[in-house]
Amino acid sequence: MTTxxxxxxxxxxxxxxxxMKDMLVxxxxxxLRVVRMPQLLLFSTVQPVMFLLLFNYVFGGAIAGAQVDxxxxxxxxxxxxxxxxxxxxxxxxxxxxxxxxxxxxxFRSLPMARSAVMAGRTLADLVRSTLVNxxxxxxxxxxxxxxxxxxELLLGMLVALLFGYAMSWVFATVGLxxxxxxxxxxxxxxxxxxxxxxxSVFVPTQSMPGxxxxxxxxxxxxxxANTVRGLVFGGQVxxxxxxxxxxxxxxxxxxxxILAVFVPIGIRLYRRAVS
Amino acid sequence: MNDSSIIRAEHVSKRFGKDTQALDDVSIxxxxxxxxxxxxxxxxxxxxxxxxxxxxxxxxxGSAWIxxxxxxxxxxxxxxxxxxxxxxxxxxxxxxGRENVEMIGRLYNLLPDVAKExxxxxxxxxxxxxxxxxxxxxxxxxxxxxxxxxxxxVGKPDxxxxxxxxxGIDPRSRVDxxxxxxxxxxxxxxxxxxxxxxxxxxxxADRIGVIDHGxxxxxxxxxxxxxxxxxxxxxxxxxxxxxxxxxxxxxxxxGDEPQLDTNRGVLVIQAPDGSRTLIDVVRRLDEAGIQxxxxxxxxPTLDDVFLTxxxxxxxxxxxxxxxxxxxGTSPADTGPRPPFRRRRR
Numbered sequence: 001m002t003t004x005x006x007x008x009x010x011x012x013x014x015x016x017x018x019x020m021k022d023m024l025v026x027x028x029x030x031x032l033r034v035v036r037m038p039q040l041l042l043f044s045t046v047q048p049v050m051f052l053l054l055f056n057y058v059f060g061g062a063i064a065g066a067q068v069d070x071x072x073x074x075x076x077x078x079x080x081x082x083x084x085x086x087x088x089x090x091x092x093x094x095x096x097x098x099x100x101x102x103x104x105x106x107f108r109s110l111p112m113a114r115s116a117v118m119a120g121r122t123l124a125d126l127v128r129s130t131l132v133n134x135x136x137x138x139x140x141x142x143x144x145x146x147x148x149x150x151x152e153l154l155l156g157m158l159v160a161l162l163f164g165y166a167m168s169w170v171f172a173t174v175g176l177x178x179x180x181x182x183x184x185x186x187x188x189x190x191x192x193x194x195x196x197x198x199x200s201v202f203v204p205t206q207s208m209p210g211x212x213x214x215x216x217x218x219x220x221x222x223x224x225a226n227t228v229r230g231l232v233f234g235g236q237v238x239x240x241x242x243x244x245x246x247x248x249x250x251x252x253x254x255x256x257x258i259l260a261v262f263v264p265i266g267i268r269l270y271r272r273a274v275s
Numbered sequence: 276m277n278d279s280s281i282i283r284a285e286h287v288s289k290r291f292g293k294d295t296q297a298l299d300d301v302s303i304x305x306x307x308x309x310x311x312x313x314x315x316x317x318x319x320x321x322x323x324x325x326x327x328x329x330x331x332x333x334x335x336x337g338s339a340w341i342x343x344x345x346x347x348x349x350x351x352x353x354x355x356x357x358x359x360x361x362x363x364x365x366x367x368x369x370x371x372g373r374e375n376v377e378m379i380g381r382l383y384n385l386l387p388d389v390a391k392e393x394x395x396x397x398x399x400x401x402x403x404x405x406x407x408x409x410x411x412x413x414x415x416x417x418x419x420x421x422x423x424x425x426x427x428x429v430g431k432p433d434x435x436x437x438x439x440x441x442x443g444i445d446p447r448s449r450v451d452x453x454x455x456x457x458x459x460x461x462x463x464x465x466x467x468x469x470x471x472x473x474x475x476x477x478x479x480a481d482r483i484g485v486i487d488h489g490x491x492x493x494x495x496x497x498x499x500x501x502x503x504x505x506x507x508x509x510x511x512x513x514x515x516x517x518x519x520x521x522x523x524x525x526x527x528x529x530g531d532e533p534q535l536d537t538n539r540g541v542l543v544i545q546a547p548d549g550s551r552t553l554i555d556v557v558r559r560l561d562e563a564g565i566q567x568x569x570x571x572x573x574x575p576t577l578d579d580v581f582l583t584x585x586x587x588x589x590x591x592x593x594x595x596x597x598x599x600x601x602x603g604t605s606p607a608d609t610g611p612r613p614p615f616r617r618r619r620r
Contacts (some may be wrong), residue, residue, distance in 0.1 A: 012351040018384060023379045029370065032477070036369040036410060102365035109329045109352035109436075171424045274331075 020073045026120025026128070030094070034128055044090070045132050048083040049139050055079065055202055056143060059084040063203060065208040070163050074148075076140040077156060077228035080133050081221055084164030084195055087129040089188035091168040092175030094189070095121055095270075096184045100240035115267050129164050133157055135182060147232045153201035156231040159251055163224045169262040195221045220254040225249040281307040281465045282328065282434055283416075283598055287337030289323055289489075298334065299489040306468060307433075310460060312480030313469040314580070320489040321469035325436050328467070329359045342433050345442040348477070355383070360427030361438030361469070368412040372403050372422050375411060376429050383430030391428070397425040400459060417448035421455060435460060437468040441475060453478050473580055477501075485584060493584050504575050504583045507546045509553050511560070512569040518542065521567075524559045528552065536582055543582065545574055 014022075034041055052075070060071040068074040068273040095118070098104055099214040107117055137145070137153070171188055178184035198212060199205070205213050216222055217239075229237050230244040238247070282305040289298040297320050305311045313321045326332040328339055330350035339346040346353045366375050373394060380390030398407050401421040404412065411422065420440060427435060440456060441449045456479060460466045472474050476483045476496045485493040485500070493500065511533075513521050518535075525533040525544045529552070533542040546552035555573045560567060575583075 012349055014351060021384075022382060025378060029367065029374075029378055032374065033367070033369045101368060105331060106359060106365065106379070107382065108331055109357060110379065111351055111356060111361040111384055112382045178428075 014111075015112045019116060019119075021157070022116035023119040023123065026116050027123045029106055030106045030121055030124030031127060036125070037267040041128075044087070044128075045135060048079070048086065048132055048136055051082070051140060052076070052079050052136060053143070059202065066160040068204065070144075072140065072144045073233060074229070075118065075202065076136070076145045076206075077160075077232050078162045078199075080136060080157065080228060081163065081225045082196050082201045083132055084129055084160050085135060085167050085192055085221060087125065087132060088164050088167035088171050089185070089192060090128070090171075091125050092171040092178065092184040092188050094125070095175040096174055096179060096181045099273060108143050108274055114271060117170055118169075118266055118270055122165060122172060125168050126161060126165045130161055133160065148234060152232050156228040159224060159231065159248075162226050162255050163220070163251065166258040169259060169266050172266040173262050173269060176266065179273070195219060199225060200239070201225050206239065220251075220258070223247060223250045223254060279306050280304040281342050282311075282340075282467055283585040284324070284328065285337055287324070287327055287334045287339060289327065289332065289334045296489045298327070300337070301454050301486075301489070301491050302337075303484060303491060303494075305465060307465050308463050309481040310457075310466045310468065310479050312476030312483045313467065313481055314471070314473060314476045315469070315486035316471060316581070319486045321486055322438055323489075324486070325359075325361075325438050325467065325469060329357055329436050330354055350512035355430075356433045358427035358435045359429060359438075360423045360435070361440050366411055366419065366423055366426060369410060371410055371426075372407040372414070372418075373398060375422060376426050379426045380429040385430065393429045393431065394425075396430050400428075401425045401455065416444055420444060420448075420452055424452075424455065424459060428464070433465065435464050435466045437466065439469050439471065442471065449475075473575060474514065480539055485580060487581065487585055500580070501575070504580050507547050507549055507552075507572060507574055508543050508579060509546045509556050509572045510541045510543050510570070511556065511567045512539070512541045513565065513567050515540070520563065521560060522564050523562060524554065524565075528555050528559060534582060541569075543579070 055075055056072055060075070063071050063074075098117070098121075104117065108114070122233075134157075137157070147156075170191070174187050174191065175184040178187045198208075198216045199219060202217065205216040205222065208216055226238055226242060227244070227247040227250075230242075230247055235244050238244070282303070284301060284303045287298050287301045288296070290296050298322075301320070301324060303311075303324075310464065313324065315321050323332065327334050328341065329348060330346055330353050333347060341353050342356045344352050344356065362536070367378075369510065376397060377390050377394045380393050381387065383390075385393060401424060403418065403421065403425075406418060409418065412421065424437075424440070427437070437456070441452050444452065453475065456468075466479075468479065482494065482496055482498065483500050484491050493503070495503070511521065511525070522533055522542060525542060529544040529546075533544045535541075536543055544552075544556070548555075552573065553570075557570065
């Protein structure tokens with residue numbers, strides 16, 4: 001029927017094309033789940049929009065003028081990255097829900113790539129995040145966000161999405177450690193909050209105490225948020241001493257390092273969790 | 276072991292943690308095109324054996340082959356030959372019945388057209404009709420089981436594993452599912468199923484293996500097994516002080532010493548003549564002036580099988596239509612042995 005028909009001495013392997021097909025089948029299944037649960041889609045979209053409005057109107061007045069000229073233009077690139085990180089935590093809960101439901105057992109009895117369950121999950125979460133980010137940009141427009149141009153904006157969104165994809169693998173690992181959906185969610189927040197709030201997402205890091213500033217400036221969320229800002233508005237909006245080129249390089253490095261570490265760990269933990 | 280076997284396990288053992296020997300040196304051989312029923316209570320090791328054969332679990336020791344392929348060395352090829360269904364193989368609530376089955380077909384690496392074709396074929400077989408395009412979340416328990424069967428067959432596997440296919444289903448739908456299973460595998464698929472119901476194994480299986488504490492303790496056709504266990508039984512509950520006296524009477528009736536089910540304190544004898552035996556028992560007890568607390572006649576249940584084969588009742592166990600199962604009691608073979616012989620041929 002499939003793969004090889006050779007005799008018992010050889011050990012069949014899944015080809016990359018086969019694995020890719022499996023990944024797309026699982027991605028489609030996960031996206032269908034999103035579409036069939038409109039409440040989930042609605043609330044996971046409303047929440048980041050609410051963040052955007054709250055931060056813009058609550059903190060905007062205090063921060064604008066003092067440290068940045070136009071807060072919505074400062075905030076929106078940051079909040080795109082924040083939304084990606086929050087959205088990536090869905091990978092942890094989704095994966096643990098599948099494990100609890102027993103669907104995974106059937107998947108594992110099928111001649112499919114083992115990595116497809118994880119890869120399909122993270123890819124579906126990426127598609128959803130793309131939708132949410134596009135919506136955020138539209139809402140941003142309504143309240144005064146004005147990027148330099150469309151290509152710059154799209155490039156910035158792409159960097160945010162790639163970073164979000166890498167973070168999905170971090171949270172896949174967290175989910176597999178936590179094992180149950182509730183624990184996965186709590187564990188995810190432990191990682192999300194310091195990364196998102198001790199960063200340049202909502203405010204420039206210059207006003208933070210020295211030790212915190214050292215962390216905030218170098219941690220990946222700030223690096224990516226600054227990169228998106230630089231791409232969308234040009235080098236003059238960046239903190240002193242930072243250039244678009246160096247930020248792009250550091251963002252790429254973070255994304256590659258995160259994927260290189262968490263993809264193998266995630267797949268390994270997945271295999272262990274299900275056997 | 277013979278050459279016509281399509282499922283073969285040799286000396287398979289699996290231990291969980293320190294104390295749980297889930298499988299203890301199990302060897303089994305199942306002929307192509309037959310139905311094999313693995314009978315045992317919860318925790319006996321049935322599911323573990325299925326999980327090993329379905330490549331979900333690596334055994335600590337032993338080997339297994341499906342259609343000549345080594346399950347442990349080559350799980351990927353093994354998976355092209357098998358289908359898995361039953362109580363633990365969940366289906367997706369948010370997809371429709373058709374989407375569920377087609378997705379599984381695609382994951383069997385069928386081409387899109389073939390997956391569609393096979394999906395239509397198995398959906399027609401399980402008679403879901405217009406419900407096929409509804410989300411599974413709206414299905415009844417019986418419909419889910421039928422869809423689960425369709426999903427496990429969409430890849431046209433040589434070997435089908437069904438783990439307790441009717442557990443938790445009302446008795447009326449159970450017979451429907453049995454007939455459906457029979458139809459579905461009549462095309463030459465080999466079926467290995469687990470069950471807690473003797474009746475189910477009897478109805479479906481060509482051969483039955485009885486499993487207890489991870490060991491395969493008895494094997495044979497349903498008829499052979501029934502010969503060993505006997506058919507209909509009469510159970511008599513008595514005041515303790517009259518038990519020995521009654522046991523003598525019962526021996527005279529059945530020609531064999533009665534067994535004592537220590538959990539429920541009842542004496543059990545075979546009733547080869549059905550109600551005739553029951554009337555005999557009632558008459559003789561009455562003549563001797565012994566008033567039983569309770570008396571009943573029934574077909575053998577899983578409990579009777581275990582009482583006969585192992586000397587203890589199946590525990591822990593699930594509710595059973597005959598109501599003859601004692602919940603949550605420990606096996607009775609740890610206490611002092613009753614003065615009655617264990618029946619064994």
